[in-house]
Amino acid sequence: MHLTIIRRERGNAISMDVYADNLVSELRQIRPHWTITEIAPDPWWDGEDSSWHSGTGLRKYYERFWHHPRQVKQQETDLFHIIDHSNAHVAYWLTRLGKPIVVTCHDLVQFIYPELLREQARFPAFSTAMLNYSVRGMLKANQVITVSSNTANDVETILGIERQKITVIPNGTDKHFHPLPKGSVEHLRQTYTTSPDEICLLNVGSSHHRKNLVTVLKVLHTLIQQGISIRLWKAGDDFTADQKAFIQTHQLEQKVTYLGKPTPDLLLEIYNAADILIAPSLYEGFGLTVLEAMACGAPVITSNVSSLPEVAGDAAILVDPIDVQAMSEAILQLRNTASYRQVLREKGMERVCKFTWRQTAEQVAQVYENLTTSVSLHPAETVS
DSSP states (O other), X not given: OEEEEEOOOTTSOHHHHHHHHHHHHHHHHHOTTSEEEEEOOOOOOOSOOSXXXXXXSHHHHXXXXXXXXXXXXXXXXXXXXXXXXXXXXXXXXXXXXXXXXXXXXXXXXXXXXXXXXXXXXXXXXXXXXXXXXXXXXXXXXXXXXXXXXHHHHHIIIXXXXXXXXXXXXXXXXXTTOOOOOGGGXXXXXXXXXXXXXXXXXXXXXXXXXXXXXXXXXXXXXXXXXXXXXXXXXXXXXXXXXXXXXXXXXXXXXXXXXXXXXXXXXXXXXXXXXXXXXXXXXXXXXXXXHHHHHHHTTOOEXXXXXXXXXXHHTTSSEEEOTTOHHHHHHHHHXXXXXXXXXXXXXXXXXXXXXXXXXXXXXXXXXXHHHHHHHHOOXXXXXXXX
């Protein structure tokens, strides 16, 4: 089989790089006789100060919506796989080629939280229209892969794609994440804590409203008022202006540490040095940080909504994401009960084994093979 993997532009969406890199790597191992071509848009950011070369200027739209799709269309291949749903507009160009099209949908967060684009885009109305156009390209796919059942439900409900055209294939956990000897992360504890007994909560990822960081800060404030020695480590995006205002208003500056956007090696150390990952997101397409923390032996407190119960299973403490009291009690239970911490660590390590990139690739390969050998291609559907 000759397979064409249609990627996002490298470096502009790290999570998509993780997905694509691991999937392609495993596919090359399990199907060594396949020819796999990877193609991505040319970068449109190069530091030049002009609207043509800026990330939000004309070159971005030219590359994404004209030049890149034309390049893809010229590929001689047996099947196209669009790695990210935000690039699904490429499918419009491919439908007349008579080749199967697969799209992976990671989440529909912009439909659930449309304010995300309003906050980040220079021209929100235009960006929203282009995103809608892109995502609805999934209607042209022969099969949509979603990374969770929750996302599959969103795709069916929001886009109206038939369930039989959706296959749920979870992400894997990078082998890079694993337990480290306690002594190897002691320097982090000494650098970013005030005492050996201080509880280190960790939150990793973006700081968008759906990540529910204000509730995490409320939990921190509640426990400090109770006299608990505790702090929050934040890795990934910095706090928003509103979150920083909350920190200042409640005098939490000395109890919050922003660790920046760590390298993979540093992130491995941070997971191992933290006492608890707290991830009470309101919405996640998958929730990979939950598995990364478990792989490093960190107990996890996460939400009982969205895709997170699918990922965490019984290996984490699941809470109502806006219940400050429940989260506070869970943290104290973990602090006070060594046996419970150990049970969660063991369950977490066992849970992680159910999510490997090898398993992901095997299931994706089966989708390809089913489409190329036994599925009759139907005429393209009309996009509503």
